[in-house]
Amino acid sequence: MTLADSYDLDLTAPVEQLAAQLIDIPSVSGGEQAIANAVEAALRGQAPHLSITRDGDALIARTETGATERVVIAGHLDTVPVKHNVPGRWDDDGATLWGRGTVDMKAGVAVMLSLAAALVAPARDITWVFYDHEEVEATKNGLGRLARRHAALLEADFAVLCEPTSAAIEGGCNGTLRAEVTVHGTAAHSARAWKGLNAIHGLAPLLAALADYQPATVNVDGLDYREGLNAVGVRGGIAGNVIPDAATLTINYRFAPDKTVAQAKAHVEDVVAHAGLGEHELAWTDQAAGCRPGLDAPLAVSFADAVAAAGGGSPRAKVGWTDVARFGELGIPAVNYGPGDPELAHADDERCAVSEIQACRAGLESWLTA
Amino acid sequence: MTLADSYDLDLTAPVEQLAAQLIDIPSVSGGEQAIANAVEAALRGQAPHLSITRDGDALIARTETGATERVVIAGHLDTVPVKHNVPGRWDDDGATLWGRGTVDMKAGVAVMLSLAAALVAPARDITWVFYDHEEVEATKNGLGRLARRHAALLEADFAVLCEPTSAAIEGGCNGTLRAEVTVHGTAAHSARAWKGLNAIHGLAPLLAALADYQPATVNVDGLDYREGLNAVGVRGGIAGNVIPDAATLTINYRFAPDKTVAQAKAHVEDVVAHAGLGEHELAWTDQAAGCRPGLDAPLAVSFADAVAAAGGGSPRAKVGWTDVARFGELGIPAVNYGPGDPELAHADDERCAVSEIQACRAGLESWLTA
Numbered sequence: 001m002t003l004a005d006s007y008d009l010d011l012t013a014p015v016e017q018l019a020a021q022l023i024d025i026p027s028v029s030g031g032e033q034a035i036a037n038a039v040e041a042a043l044r045g046q047a048p049h050l051s052i053t054r055d056g057d058a059l060i061a062r063t064e065t066g067a068t069e070r071v072v073i074a075g076h077l078d079t080v081p082v083k084h085n086v087p088g089r090w091d092d093d094g095a096t097l098w099g100r101g102t103v104d105m106k107a108g109v110a111v112m113l114s115l116a117a118a119l120v121a122p123a124r125d126i127t128w129v130f131y132d133h134e135e136v137e138a139t140k141n142g143l144g145r146l147a148r149r150h151a152a153l154l155e156a157d158f159a160v161l162c163e164p165t166s167a168a169i170e171g172g173c174n175g176t177l178r179a180e181v182t183v184h185g186t187a188a189h190s191a192r193a194w195k196g197l198n199a200i201h202g203l204a205p206l207l208a209a210l211a212d213y214q215p216a217t218v219n220v221d222g223l224d225y226r227e228g229l230n231a232v233g234v235r236g237g238i239a240g241n242v243i244p245d246a247a248t249l250t251i252n253y254r255f256a257p258d259k260t261v262a263q264a265k266a267h268v269e270d271v272v273a274h275a276g277l278g279e280h281e282l283a284w285t286d287q288a289a290g291c292r293p294g295l296d297a298p299l300a301v302s303f304a305d306a307v308a309a310a311g312g313g314s315p316r317a318k319v320g321w322t323d324v325a326r327f328g329e330l331g332i333p334a335v336n337y338g339p340g341d342p343e344l345a346h347a348d349d350e351r352c353a354v355s356e357i358q359a360c361r362a363g364l365e366s367w368l369t370a
Numbered sequence: 371m372t373l374a375d376s377y378d379l380d381l382t383a384p385v386e387q388l389a390a391q392l393i394d395i396p397s398v399s400g401g402e403q404a405i406a407n408a409v410e411a412a413l414r415g416q417a418p419h420l421s422i423t424r425d426g427d428a429l430i431a432r433t434e435t436g437a438t439e440r441v442v443i444a445g446h447l448d449t450v451p452v453k454h455n456v457p458g459r460w461d462d463d464g465a466t467l468w469g470r471g472t473v474d475m476k477a478g479v480a481v482m483l484s485l486a487a488a489l490v491a492p493a494r495d496i497t498w499v500f501y502d503h504e505e506v507e508a509t510k511n512g513l514g515r516l517a518r519r520h521a522a523l524l525e526a527d528f529a530v531l532c533e534p535t536s537a538a539i540e541g542g543c544n545g546t547l548r549a550e551v552t553v554h555g556t557a558a559h560s561a562r563a564w565k566g567l568n569a570i571h572g573l574a575p576l577l578a579a580l581a582d583y584q585p586a587t588v589n590v591d592g593l594d595y596r597e598g599l600n601a602v603g604v605r606g607g608i609a610g611n612v613i614p615d616a617a618t619l620t621i622n623y624r625f626a627p628d629k630t631v632a633q634a635k636a637h638v639e640d641v642v643a644h645a646g647l648g649e650h651e652l653a654w655t656d657q658a659a660g661c662r663p664g665l666d667a668p669l670a671v672s673f674a675d676a677v678a679a680a681g682g683g684s685p686r687a688k689v690g691w692t693d694v695a696r697f698g699e700l701g702i703p704a705v706n707y708g709p710g711d712p713e714l715a716h717a718d719d720e721r722c723a724v725s726e727i728q729a730c731r732a733g734l735e736s737w738l739t740a
Contacts, residue, residue, distance in 0.1 A: 174561065176561075176611075178610050189690065190598060190600055190602055190622045190624060191544065191546075191598070191624050191689050191690035191691065192598075192689055192690070193585070193598035193600050193624070194585075194596065194598070198580075198581075198600055198601060200577065200600075200601040200602075200603070200604050200619070201577060201580050201581040201600070201601055202581075203577055203604070204574065204577035204578045204580070204581045205578075207570065207571060207573055207574035207577055208574045208575075208578060210568075210571050210574075211568075211571040211572075211574045215563070215564075226564065228560060228561070228562075228563035228564070230560055230563050230568055230571070230613055231568060231570040231571055231606075231607075231614070232560055232570075232607050232608075232609070232610055232611070232612060232613070232614060233570070233606065233607025233610070233614070234570050234573075234604050234605065234606045234607060234617060235604065235605055235606075235607075236601075236603065236604045236605075237601075237602055237603030237604060237605075237620060238602075239602070240548055240602055240603070240620065240622060240655075240656065241546075241602070241622065242602060243600055243602070244601070244602060244603070247604060249570075250607060250610065252560045252610060252611065254560060254561050254563070285610075286610065319561050319562055320559065320561035320562070321561065
């Protein structure tokens, strides 16, 4: 690392200014060293009450007050690739911060760092987690690595992931599965089609079943999770004059967190089995459990109350899979809560309202000190 | 060309021996110069009654007796790539000739060359055509090139293409069309599938229509042509977590020669239009007209009689597209007639019975001299 890669962060600055400082440190996945160094240096220098563990470009910073409850508050340091949007910039009136990571999720990280320095004696112990490699393949995910190597340091009664939610509590997340269904046939020259069995035609009943499928909306712990069962890929064909002997449909099932992965797989297998396909096989290519919102837990109730008092709305279900599911796997109920419109994540015009950054800081502070 | 690439052919040898000589001259598509040179030299030296025109590696050799009728007899000089099957070899009993091109179609070319030298005063004038690049893309086809450059030299009342037919007359050929049907949708994250419109699901009604399609068998000039309408390729999908906004099905229609290309296109468009697809488009990617067998023409009747007298069976419809369609485009009725089982064409164990080579020579000789 050169001197030019060294950055100073002022954790006592207004939270939106701290967000701008973080945005100006490029940290595309795989290149988090500079921002992790800056965060570590700032916490060691400006938050001496925290017990800090570094692992690669991830950090765990814990208060150790001996409180009866402990919460994890987590966020990732990396971003998707920059598109001429680093360094960030302000709107003329200073109400909006533009740039890569404003939404996903350096404004959330700024809220965390600001509170990590300020809350020397919180009402409940806090484990701050900053991690790397969230925006790339799951095997590299820094939170997953911490869970494998430092599970004891992550133990908690509740977790908040500061992913963008427009400053509302979004509870849990759906799980996701992917399967490849391959229908078999018999190849033949297409001039003698009657000698073959067309595998692409054989997909017809499964596509019809998917087109007719009515996805469920499932209420879990008081929140509505909308499911979906969709073909996301199809391939088949050997040549323009050959009856194809195989055709493969890739299916993605987004399932509510009332189901285990095994139950979700059984449902997909059931849909495929009842479609009326000929000879076929089903192979699972990807799977990730969902996470219940746990909004009936006392800590969740108090958090929702604090967010409402800070001007936020009612909790809602998180659409899409996030790292809250990693807490679900550790048995820790978890919710998403952070500044920024999730629809703007990864967008070239990514931007975040200062009011949301301030609201999230206020909501979390109120809960953590009450 | 080096000296080693120069080959002598003996057109007076037994026809199966001549076939063996031709097989031992490698002539994979694009490498026909040596065999074309050998054929030209043999015809000029051993069949001085013929008027010869060379164009690239194709040859037109015509009798000019002033007869009232003229027939074209044609064959290609090239083969698909060699698979350790050149030079050729004989079965122990000499009844079968093995090697690349035995079936497709040097045994047929041997029949042509043997008769070209022998029939100095045939009952009807003959235009012998030997051409290149049959086994590759249609734009390179030597017969197509001759038709463009030397149409007058190809004028005739009837044509015989010596492609393998197990020594039976196979009349005409089906036409073929290929279309790509693309169904449109709206992309969305698969976690929010309800915001998109799944284009792969949108293929369902067309696949169902193709699966249910009952292909016709059409009698043309007394022969039955079996049609086929099939998906030969399918593709769609952006990523494993995206609702696809497009999916494309490639359809191949093999149609009887009672239809023009325009009529065949209208039929496919009708099937697609009535499938009940959403927003979609249809693009034609390939087309080739069929060819009527013309078996009601007097020359065809006499040919069928001659073949039957030489021990051959009744004429049948040709399955699959061949270069007879190029004669169809020139307004010349055409049939396939040659030694070898077409199912063995291009096979690694390509082989031809000597009896079929001899039968074809006898059948053609009887017709051409009667």
